[in-house]
Amino acid sequence: MRGSEGATPRLSRWPNRRRRALPGLLAAALGIAIAAQPAPSQPWAAGAWPDAYVTPPRDARIIPLPKSLRRLDAPFEITPATRIVVGDAAGPEDLYAARELNEEIAAWGAPLLAVVRASAAGDQARLGGGLGSGGWGSGGVILLGEPALNPLADAALAEHRISVDLRDLGPEGYALRVGPGVVVASGADRRGTFYAVQTLRQLVERDPRNPGRLIIRGASVRDWPDHPIRAVHVVLDSHSDVFHTALIDRIFSRYKFNVLIAESEYVRWESAPNIWHPGGATTAQAAAVIAAAREHLIEPIPLIQTLGHVGWLFHNDQNLDLMEMPPELAPARFAYDPLNPRVYEVVLPVLDEAIALFRPRLLHIGHDEVRNVVPFPWSEEGRRLGFGELFVRDTLRLYDHLKARGVGTMMWGDVLLTNEFAPEMSRLPRDIVMVDWQYHAAARYPSLDRFRAWGFPVLAATWYRHDNIASLSRDARRAGVSGMVRTTWTGYFGNRGALVSSYQQIYGYLPAADHFWNAGRDGPSLDAVEAASRFREEWRAARVEPQTIPGRALDIRAVANRSHIDRGHIDGGPDDDGAGWLGKGPDYDLRNLPVGQARFAGVLFNVVDPADRGGRSIVLLRGAREPFLAMPERVTIGAGFPAGALCFLHALPYPASRFGETVATYRVRFGDGGAAEIPIRYRVNIGTWLDEPIAFEHEIGWAGSTRSGVDVRISLFCWTNPDAGRPIVAVDLQAAGAGIAPAVFAITALDRARGAAGR
Numbered sequence: 001m002r003g004s005e006g007a008t009p010r011l012s013r014w015p016n017r018r019r020r021a022l023p024g025l026l027a028a029a030l031g032i033a034i035a036a037q038p039a040p041s042q043p044w045a046a047g048a049w050p051d052a053y054v055t056p057p058r059d060a061r062i063i064p065l066p067k068s069l070r071r072l073d074a075p076f077e078i079t080p081a082t083r084i085v086v087g088d089a090a091g092p093e094d095l096y097a098a099r100e101l102n103e104e105i106a107a108w109g110a111p112l113l114a115v116v117r118a119s120a121a122g123d124q125a126r127l128g129g130g131l132g133s134g135g136w137g138s139g140g141v142i143l144l145g146e147p148a149l150n151p152l153a154d155a156a157l158a159e160h161r162i163s164v165d166l167r168d169l170g171p172e173g174y175a176l177r178v179g180p181g182v183v184v185a186s187g188a189d190r191r192g193t194f195y196a197v198q199t200l201r202q203l204v205e206r207d208p209r210n211p212g213r214l215i216i217r218g219a220s221v222r223d224w225p226d227h228p229i230r231a232v233h234v235v236l237d238s239h240s241d242v243f244h245t246a247l248i249d250r251i252f253s254r255y256k257f258n259v260l261i262a263e264s265e266y267v268r269w270e271s272a273p274n275i276w277h278p279g280g281a282t283t284a285q286a287a288a289v290i291a292a293a294r295e296h297l298i299e300p301i302p303l304i305q306t307l308g309h310v311g312w313l314f315h316n317d318q319n320l321d322l323m324e325m326p327p328e329l330a331p332a333r334f335a336y337d338p339l340n341p342r343v344y345e346v347v348l349p350v351l352d353e354a355i356a357l358f359r360p361r362l363l364h365i366g367h368d369e370v371r372n373v374v375p376f377p378w379s380e381e382g383r384r385l386g387f388g389e390l391f392v393r394d395t396l397r398l399y400d401h402l403k404a405r406g407v408g409t410m411m412w413g414d415v416l417l418t419n420e421f422a423p424e425m426s427r428l429p430r431d432i433v434m435v436d437w438q439y440h441a442a443a444r445y446p447s448l449d450r451f452r453a454w455g456f457p458v459l460a461a462t463w464y465r466h467d468n469i470a471s472l473s474r475d476a477r478r479a480g481v482s483g484m485v486r487t488t489w490t491g492y493f494g495n496r497g498a499l500v501s502s503y504q505q506i507y508g509y510l511p512a513a514d515h516f517w518n519a520g521r522d523g524p525s526l527d528a529v530e531a532a533s534r535f536r537e538e539w540r541a542a543r544v545e546p547q548t549i550p551g552r553a554l555d556i557r558a559v560a561n562r563s564h565i566d567r568g569h570i571d572g573g574p575d576d577d578g579a580g581w582l583g584k585g586p587d588y589d590l591r592n593l594p595v596g597q598a599r600f601a602g603v604l605f606n607v608v609d610p611a612d613r614g615g616r617s618i619v620l621l622r623g624a625r626e627p628f629l630a631m632p633e634r635v636t637i638g639a640g641f642p643a644g645a646l647c648f649l650h651a652l653p654y655p656a657s658r659f660g661e662t663v664a665t666y667r668v669r670f671g672d673g674g675a676a677e678i679p680i681r682y683r684v685n686i687g688t689w690l691d692e693p694i695a696f697e698h699e700i701g702w703a704g705s706t707r708s709g710v711d712v713r714i715s716l717f718c719w720t721n722p723d724a725g726r727p728i729v730a731v732d733l734q735a736a737g738a739g740i741a742p743a744v745f746a747i748t749a750l751d752r753a754r755g756a757a758g759r
Contacts, residue, residue, distance in 0.1 A: 048550055048551070048552045049551055049553075051548050052604050053551060053603050053604070054549075054599070054602050055547045059530060059533065062199055062202045063525070064225075064255065064256055065514060065525065067223050068222040068223065069219060069220075070221075071217070072178065073218055074218050076215060077140070077215050078204070079139050082113050082140050082142065083114045084098045084101060084102070084144060085116055085141050086116075086118065087150035087151075088118050089149055090117070093190040093191070093194055093297060094144060094193060096295060096297075097197040098115045098144055101113075101142065101197050105204065108205075110214050140181040140183070142185070142200075143183065145187075145193055146187055146192070146193055147164055154186075156182055157175065157177075162184075162222075163175075164187065164188055164192075169192065169224045171189055171191070171192070172188070172228075173187065173225075174186060174192040174193060174223055176220070177220050178200070178218050183216060188224075203219055205217060225516075226473075226517060227473070227481075227482075227484050227519055229259050230259065231258070231259035231261055231484065232261070232509065234262055234488050235263040235490065235491070236285070236286055237494070237495050238278070238281055240289050241286075244289045245289055247506075247509075248289070248298060250538045251538060253296035253297065255509065256513060257298060258297065258298055259298060260289075261301045261410075261485060262286070262302055263305070263364075264304060265305045265350075267280055269283070269350045269354075270283070271346075271349035271350055271352075274318045275313065275314070279492070290358055300360065301358070301410065302358045304351060306394070307338065307367050307370050307391070308334060308335050309334065311333050311334060313336060322340055323337065324377065324378050324379065324382070330374050334374045338390050338394040339381060351401065360407060362407065363408070364411065366412060367411045367412055367415065368414050368415065369412075387420065391424070392427050396427070396429075408433065409432045410433040411432060411434065411435065412434075412435050413434035413447070413451060414437065433457045433459060433482070435458075435459045436461060437485075437487060438461070439463040443471065445472060445479075448460060448479035460476035460481050460483075461484070462485070462486055463487055463489070464486075464505040466508065466511045466526075469515050473521075474519055474520060477520065484516045486512040488506075489505070490505060499695065499696035500697075503693065504528070508531065510534055510535055511526045527703075533699075539696070545755075549750045549752055551643070551751055552749055553746065553747070554637050554638075554731065555637070556744065557608055560613055560617055561616060561618075561620055562581070562619075563580050563581060563618070564590040564591070564745065565590065567580055567615075587707045588706050588708060592707070592712075594607065595617070600701035601700070601716050602754075603716065603748055605746035618744060618745050619635050619743070619744040620653075620744075621635065621733060622735045623653075623735070623738070623739060623741045625654075625740070628740070633735045634733065637731045637733070638730050641749065642724060642727045643724065643749035643750060645752065646719045646749055647717070648744060649714055649745040650717065651686065651689040651713070651714045651715055651742065652689070652741075653688065653689065653743060655740070656683075660683065662679045662682075663738045664680040664734060664742050665677050665679055665734045665736060666733055667734060668719075669729050670729065676721070676722075684697065685698060689712050689743075690713070691713060691715075699716045718753070724752060
């Protein structure tokens with residue numbers, strides 16, 4: 001079922017060694033620094049560390065990766081005297097691109113740059129002696145715009161023999177060159193210029209050799225998209241004016257999506273106030289999302305579910321006479337009766353309001369999974385006519401209504417793929433845009449070829465799984481479809497909690513952006529940990545200032561009661577002593593976790609080597625299943641010093657029973673007798689050792705694999721002490737009586753909390 005996790009087939013993994021090698025190879029090819037590997041094992045350090053936390057290097061990769069990227073040695077320095085130069089005829093798109101660049105510069109704590117027209121800047125350039133760095137004074141210039149609209153950009157491109165031609169690059173293509181004194185970002189069209197600036201933003205950084213300087217890394221780029229349409233589907237609700245406008249600004253435009261399909265049936269349409277839902281967006285909130293999309297050169301398309309998935313029509317117990325199956329018999333309020341003319345007296349005015357609000361080129365009418373929830377058709381007349389006839393009648397009724405208003409029709413395509421629908425296929429207009437959603441990974445997707453052979457324009461729709469995104473995008477390019485859609489199923493009113501309960505869907509936008517732009521990429525571009533971390537940085541709309549924070553390790557050796565390494569099997573392995581990880585054997589444990597002093601996500605930890613402690617390296621708390629029943633309910637670890645933060649490297653051996661369940665409490669005891677309790681909640685600040693990042697605040701400390709190649713991860717949770725001056729005497733790790741409890745691998749105290757500079 002669309003949007004149902006349970007219906008998504010289990011996805012194959014890319015070979016671990018190959019995937020782990022990709023970031024390193026890519027970084028080496030681009031000359032980009034990547035996060036340092038954990039330090040070699042060292043003896044236990046009981047004293048203070050001057051560098052208990054060091055800000056990890058930023059992921060400096062450009063997403064989407066440009067088709068042609070050449071690093072240049074000399075960067076461009078941004079100073080208060082730097083100017084952004086646009087063409088004299090610069091339109092709103094160009095000025096907004098300039099504003100986006102200024103927002104990036106402000107995120108690094110630098111002052112906004114002056115934006116001037118080419119004619120004014122050109123006079124100064126001639127006086128200064130040309131386009132070279134000396135001709136612009138000490139501040140230099142950033143030239144934005146297509147060559148025909150900005151003569152200074154045209155001259156700078158010609159000086160470096162760079163061609164920006166629509167016939168060469170195609171729509172949305174661009175060229176970018178960053179050198180000392182002059183930056184030129186020029187598109188084959190205005191959208192191309194906008195995307196050149198989005199790439200330019202990702203090249204801004206603090207000079208690694210002199211953090212006081214803000215620079216743009218030297219580069220020469222030529223780039224263009226593989227898929228003309230790169231869409232994101234979202235569901236509007238009463239939080240959309242906050243959540244989706246932020247996504248548009250910080251994620252969708254930055255990573256070059258160009259269409260927003262906004263599911264809008266629960267918008268509070270004036271023509272149907274009797275079915276308003278309290279969680280539905282107001283028309284003003286929907287208008288805010290639409291305006292944000294257009295401002296960022298993203299085309300908004302409304303989606304109103306019709307025929308099936310029409311529970312919105314029956315909200316507040318309204319319109320029950322329009323249900324296909326009588327309400328007293330129906331297991332769900334899901335489908336309307338297309339033979340009832342009053343259906344269209346309610347639905348068509350809603351479509352008209354959506355047209356008036358969105359001013360769209362296309363309107364998506366849904367039409368998927370019509371028979372998945374309730375029997376359809378149900379009525380005697382409906383059964384006589386047959387499903388195909390009812391489906392086509394309804395589709396044509398809506399299509400004709402939209403066409404009369406100058407709006408095209410888009411719909412989900414799954415129903416058309418059923419064999420019993422084949423006789424009616426010829427009656428559907430071939431200008432309907434079919435969205436073929438396929439949520440599994442595969443080498444080929446035959447449905448794409450079927451839609452193309454039938455003569456429909458086609459969009460291929462993924463969900464959030466990275467390998468599904470990669471494989472469908474690649475095959476969609478082969479099939480010659482019109483583009484891609486990344487669907488989002490956070491729930492009809494789930495946007496307030498999307499970063500917690502649906503975070504995997506949200507950070508999945510980043511690999512989708514890369515694969516939609518670069519359809520030929522082989523394998524995932526960003527793994528889950530990288531995508532989650534990158535999204536987190538963009539969402540916070542701030543750039544982290546480098547920090548080094550002193551601290552020290554808490555010594556867990558005396559209370560360690562189990563090993564993270566298995567030597568045999570609990571159920572009879574000859575070498576097992578009952579102290580191994582899960583008793584699954586050496587191919588399915590955490591033996592690849594570095595031991596000794598090792599740095600994870602910037603935090604230095606002391607991970608106990610079980611070989612040095614009689615086969616004991618971690619603290620495992622009591623759970624309600626074997627072999628955890630024998631574990632202690634509480635363990636106390638001594639401290640004896642103040643700390644601004646405590647960082648826990650921990651994981652669950654198995655999933656808890658529900659999202660947000662408290663699986664443990666970490667109790668921090670102070671020298672004055674006070675205490676602070678830290679709830680440890682499943683899928684919030686801890687995951688299992690097999691979990692990807694699962695919530696915005698869920699940070700991964702270490703990611704690796706078992707000896708057999710299974711991906712494994714250990715969570716990192718840093719608690720900020722609200723009163724850093726109070727000495728901490730001990731930390732109690734207390735099981736919460738749940739079915740499962742944490743394994744704690746190491747704890748580090750930092751003198752102060754990690755921080756970031758705000759925008």
